[in-house]
Amino acid sequence: MDERKRDSIVAYLRRRMAELGIAPEDVAASIAADQEKIRAARYRDAFGNTWDGKGNIPQWVVQATSAGQSLEHFAISEPTEAQRKTRPMVDWGDDPFAGSRLATVKTEHVGAA
Structure with a gap:
C-alpha cells in the first residue's frame, strides 16, 4: 500500500x-x-476458535475429539527462537493503529495494477 x-x-x-x-x-x-484473550487461550483450531481449557468444553472441541482428534493437537505452543527470528522487524513507533487488525500487511494480488 x-x-x-x-x-x-x-x-x-x-x-x-x-x-x-x-x-x-x-x-x-x-x-x-x-x-x-488470545494469550489466555490454550487451544486453537484452524478456524481461529480458541478455548482457555476452563469451563464448558466448546462445541468445536467436542466435535473434533469425537471425530478422533486429540486435544493436544489444538494446543497452542510458544514460538521457538527460530520462529521468532524469521519474523521481520517492523518499527511501529509512528503507527497509531500498531498491533491492531488495521495495521496488518496484505500481500498484493497477482495481476493487480
Whole structure:
C-alpha cells in the first residue's frame, strides 16, 4: 500500500472515530482485551476458535475429539527462537493503529495494477 493511500485510510478512520465518539484509548483498550484473550487461550483450531481449557468444553472441541482428534493437537505452543527470528522487524513507533487488525500487511494480488 502506498503512503498516500495509507494516510487517506488513517484520516478516514480518525474522522469516523470522532463522529462516533470513539477515543484512541477506547481502541487501545479493546485491542489489549483481545490480545489478553488470545494469550489466555490454550487451544486453537484452524478456524481461529480458541478455548482457555476452563469451563464448558466448546462445541468445536467436542466435535473434533469425537471425530478422533486429540486435544493436544489444538494446543497452542510458544514460538521457538527460530520462529521468532524469521519474523521481520517492523518499527511501529509512528503507527497509531500498531498491533491492531488495521495495521496488518496484505500481500498484493497477482495481476493487480
